[in-house]
Amino acid sequence: xxxxxxxxxxxxxxxxxDAAIEDGTAYxxxxxETFARRLPGARRYGIVAGTGRLVESITRFRFRDxxxxxLADAGVVRPATIDWLADYRFSGSVWGYREGEVYFPGSxxxxxxxxxxxxxxLETLALSVLNYDSAVANAAxxxxxxxxxxxxxxxxxxxxxxxxxxAAARAAYIAGFGATSNLEAGRTWGIPTMGTAAHAFTLLxxxxxxxxxxxxxxxxxxxxxxxxxxxxxxxxxTAVRVAGPELGAVRLDSGDLPxxxxxxREQLDRLGAHGTRITVTNDLDEYAIAGLSGSPVDSYGVxxxxxxxxxxxxxxxxYKLVAHRNDDxxxxxxxxxxxxxxxxGGRKRAYRRFGSxxxxxxxxxxxxxxAAARxxxxxxxxxxxxxxxxxxxxxGPEGVSAARSHRERSTAELPLDAFRLTRxxxxxxxxxx
Amino acid sequence: xxxxxxxxxxxxxxxxxDAAIEDGTAYxxxxxETFARRLPGARRYGIVAGTGRLVESITRFRFRDxxxxxLADAGVVRPATIDWLADYRFSGSVWGYREGEVYFPGSxxxxxxxxxxxxxxLETLALSVLNYDSAVANAAxxxxxxxxxxxxxxxxxxxxxxxxxxAAARAAYIAGFGATSNLEAGRTWGIPTMGTAAHAFTLLxxxxxxxxxxxxxxxxxxxxxxxxxxxxxxxxxTAVRVAGPELGAVRLDSGDLPxxxxxxREQLDRLGAHGTRITVTNDLDEYAIAGLSGSPVDSYGVxxxxxxxxxxxxxxxxYKLVAHRNDDxxxxxxxxxxxxxxxxGGRKRAYRRFGSxxxxxxxxxxxxxxAAARxxxxxxxxxxxxxxxxxxxxxGPEGVSAARSHRERSTAELPLDAFRLTRxxxxxxxxxx
Numbered sequence: 001x002x003x004x005x006x007x008x009x010x011x012x013x014x015x016x017x018d019a020a021i022e023d024g025t026a027y028x029x030x031x032x033e034t035f036a037r038r039l040p041g042a043r044r045y046g047i048v049a050g051t052g053r054l055v056e057s058i059t060r061f062r063f064r065d066x067x068x069x070x071l072a073d074a075g076v077v078r079p080a081t082i083d084w085l086a087d088y089r090f091s092g093s094v095w096g097y098r099e100g101e102v103y104f105p106g107s108x109x110x111x112x113x114x115x116x117x118x119x120x121x122l123e124t125l126a127l128s129v130l131n132y133d134s135a136v137a138n139a140a141x142x143x144x145x146x147x148x149x150x151x152x153x154x155x156x157x158x159x160x161x162x163x164x165x166x167a168a169a170r171a172a173y174i175a176g177f178g179a180t181s182n183l184e185a186g187r188t189w190g191i192p193t194m195g196t197a198a199h200a201f202t203l204l205x206x207x208x209x210x211x212x213x214x215x216x217x218x219x220x221x222x223x224x225x226x227x228x229x230x231x232x233x234x235x236x237x238t239a240v241r242v243a244g245p246e247l248g249a250v251r252l253d254s255g256d257l258p259x260x261x262x263x264x265r266e267q268l269d270r271l272g273a274h275g276t277r278i279t280v281t282n283d284l285d286e287y288a289i290a291g292l293s294g295s296p297v298d299s300y301g302v303x304x305x306x307x308x309x310x311x312x313x314x315x316x317x318x319y320k321l322v323a324h325r326n327d328d329x330x331x332x333x334x335x336x337x338x339x340x341x342x343x344x345g346g347r348k349r350a351y352r353r354f355g356s357x358x359x360x361x362x363x364x365x366x367x368x369x370x371a372a373a374r375x376x377x378x379x380x381x382x383x384x385x386x387x388x389x390x391x392x393x394x395x396g397p398e399g400v401s402a403a404r405s406h407r408e409r410s411t412a413e414l415p416l417d418a419f420r421l422t423r424x425x426x427x428x429x430x431x432x433x
Numbered sequence: 434x435x436x437x438x439x440x441x442x443x444x445x446x447x448x449x450x451d452a453a454i455e456d457g458t459a460y461x462x463x464x465x466e467t468f469a470r471r472l473p474g475a476r477r478y479g480i481v482a483g484t485g486r487l488v489e490s491i492t493r494f495r496f497r498d499x500x501x502x503x504l505a506d507a508g509v510v511r512p513a514t515i516d517w518l519a520d521y522r523f524s525g526s527v528w529g530y531r532e533g534e535v536y537f538p539g540s541x542x543x544x545x546x547x548x549x550x551x552x553x554x555l556e557t558l559a560l561s562v563l564n565y566d567s568a569v570a571n572a573a574x575x576x577x578x579x580x581x582x583x584x585x586x587x588x589x590x591x592x593x594x595x596x597x598x599x600a601a602a603r604a605a606y607i608a609g610f611g612a613t614s615n616l617e618a619g620r621t622w623g624i625p626t627m628g629t630a631a632h633a634f635t636l637l638x639x640x641x642x643x644x645x646x647x648x649x650x651x652x653x654x655x656x657x658x659x660x661x662x663x664x665x666x667x668x669x670x671t672a673v674r675v676a677g678p679e680l681g682a683v684r685l686d687s688g689d690l691p692x693x694x695x696x697x698r699e700q701l702d703r704l705g706a707h708g709t710r711i712t713v714t715n716d717l718d719e720y721a722i723a724g725l726s727g728s729p730v731d732s733y734g735v736x737x738x739x740x741x742x743x744x745x746x747x748x749x750x751x752y753k754l755v756a757h758r759n760d761d762x763x764x765x766x767x768x769x770x771x772x773x774x775x776x777x778g779g780r781k782r783a784y785r786r787f788g789s790x791x792x793x794x795x796x797x798x799x800x801x802x803x804a805a806a807r808x809x810x811x812x813x814x815x816x817x818x819x820x821x822x823x824x825x826x827x828x829g830p831e832g833v834s835a836a837r838s839h840r841e842r843s844t845a846e847l848p849l850d851a852f853r854l855t856r857x858x859x860x861x862x863x864x865x866x
Contacts, residue, residue, distance in 0.1 A: 007615075007619075008596075015652060022647065022650060124595075127591035127592070160594075161565040161593075164596060182440075183509070187500075197445055230770045
């Protein structure tokens with residue numbers, strides 16, 4: 001039952017198809033675009049994530065007998081539309097910003113070219129995937145900046161829907177995190193997994209020393225021991241005594257971290273455990289991480305704030321019809337006219353423009369039908385599905401790995417003030433030509 | 434592959450089992466409890482949601498060959514533990530607050546009794562389900578209060594991970610919403626679905642009138658026409674002309690709603706469409722809904738703020754070992770000692786106490802081994818799984834329906850100041866006896 005993604009869809013997508021089949025407009029050629037009107041949280045840039053998941057989800061967008069019979073029984077659409085849905089295979093083409101790419105307000109991060117009906121039914125699914133995954137990536141990339149090269153692990157599964165948790169681990173990894181606690185993310189997306197023990201393990205044992213001995217016996221001296229169940233100095237003394245100075249790391253999950261980590265480092269050094277690392281995991285966000293930059297922390301584990309987008313839990317992207325053919329075969333650019341939700345009609349091309357110093361200077365969006373990249377520009381849209389067929393290298397662990405590399409290259413192009421954590425304007429202006 | 438929930442688990446749950454199998458503590462009888470330390474957003478009460486989903490997920494917590502071979506290849510646990518996982522069936526018992534029940538800080542919303550190993554591996558899954566679903570229910574119940582009896586529809590699927598979207602629709606329905614746009618939620622949980630058309634449908638057509646005619650031809654005059662694609666007064670005139678005064682509803686998705694809906698109501702009445710309802714869907718949250726209480730709005734559609742918990746996207750519940758037997762067979766109460774994360778050890782019972790006026794006055798949590806409800810108390814923990822077997826009526830659409838009824842009864846017991854939208858203390862004190 002979970003193999004089909006077809007019912008991850010708002011009812012109105014299908015009722016629109018129903019009415020458009022009746023009057024024939026369902027088959028008009030159409031272009032839909034996905035973009036964000038603004039960057040939530042007044043951030044300086046965003047990171048596109050979810051693209052590879054979306055492409056794979058589109059290949060599973062199929063109405064099988066169980067979906068069709070439910071739709072018919074529920075009276076969602078008429079029998080003629082049930083027949084059309086039964087044959088549904090997305091046969092159009094999708095272009096998009098590469099996964100891991102930097103984006104700004106107005107960036108056309110996804111462009112869908114198909115009949116109206118084929119494209120409109122993908123709206124809910126496309127936005128679900130891109131809005132959640134990009135929200136996490138947008139938070140994660142700031143945490144990576146704040147950590148200044150120290151490794152970060154994603155461990156927020158328990159603070160997100162269980163399916164979202166897997167997507168969050170994936171998006172965080174793309175944005176530069178090094179590992180996840182989530183085993184399904186490890187299996188599905190090839191992301192390194194991490195984790196050793198919780199307070200429960202210490203509490204289960206008759207003494208902290210028993211717990212540490214049991215953990216070291218099974219996981220080795222290189223393991224990470226959690227040292228804040230009872231008294232921290234006592235736990236550290238016990239930890240080094242049990243594991244030896246080759247103890248891998250100690251983990252702190254509570255307390256006033258800036259002060260605490262200094263004391264813990266001093267104690268570890270006094271005990272000869274100079275190589276033992278300190279990892280902290282206490283309700284961190286990008287600001288707390290930045291606040292620890294001068295402290296002897298070796299790595300961070302981040303949970304709640306990461307999987308909930310650190311104050312911006314949805315990226316706020318929309319999926320809009322921007323052009324269609326009329327009955328004469330002419331393309332018509334369209335856009336809603338309401339004052340507070342302005343959209344720009346017509347198929348767009350997008351480019352990142354670079355200055356003489358080598359850094360990006362503008363996000364250029366062209367509505368002209370013919371538009372090539374200038375010498376000082378990089379083209380941003382690449383094919384994701386052509387004639388319904390996924391492009392190679394986008395899906396699966398391969399796509400995740402490529403996206404992670406691309407995010408690193410793409411952020412390296414940005415001017416330095418893009419990496420400020422304060423609220424502000426987008427780091428690049430979006431220029432319409 | 435999606436049939437098993439077993440890898441929706443943090444790696445450290447399995448490494449703890451690995452080490453505990455090695456030293457024998459894995460098989461100690463244990464009690465785990467789930468509770469919230471506080472109500473995020475300084476809200477007055479919370480609503481437990483996700484329980485039915487969790488019970489069903491526990492029945493699918495199975496390590497099959499594909500999970501086991503991945504765990505073995507990834508070196509997560511030793512071969513002896515792989516064997517133990519292969520046989521894993523939760524055989525313990527789970528009690529919990531009924532789904533839809535009101536909860537407060539410290540309420541033991543879930544109590545798991547099993548061996549340490551059987552119970553600890555459920556931590557991540559249990560928290561994922563309860564933290565997300567309850568976050569949505571916590572936001573939804575406030576919106577229901579703010580709407581003061583006017584119907585609410587959930588339409589936030591596009592602003593949540595696609596799997597989370599289904600859970601959000603379910604949680605919102607339990608908390609009193611009347612319908613969802615999400616088709617999968619309709620199929621899986623029996624929730625009424627709604628929705629007619631988006632701006633794209635109007636933009637696809639050569640004129641707004643063409644679009645309205647097509648929609649009415651297929652969906653009937655009782656449909657809801659979206660009237661803010663171009664000029665609203667023109668659209669309303671067209672809508673009533675096309676559908677007649679029996680037009681079901683008009684939808685507004687932009688603009689200054691308090692002013693706008695008055696104008697729209699007046700125009701509809703002038704056109705004789707007295708029965709045509711007005712539904713609004715423009716970035717609403719509980720405060721915007723409350724602000725419209727004096728306006729002639731007939732129903733609300735709520736998206737982003739609902740599925741992201743309206744500022745509190747995770748309920749913040751934790752899953753803690755509170756007691757275990759030692760090798761002598763004696764029960765030992767346990768709790769972490771850190772200053773900022775105090776927990777109370779020992780198995781708890783929970784009761785809601787009522788005053789002479791009939792309203793609830795306290796949340797009573799007793800740690801005594803023998804504890805029955807007093808005459809002025811209602812017992813809050815009921816069985817969810819006994820000896821690994823789900824209790825009847827908890828899962829599926831049946832469970833959702835029961836939870837929705839229970840939420841209504843449970844909130845009706847609260848004192849009136851529980852329903853204030855302002856930040857504040859919990860409406861009931863949690864009393865430990």
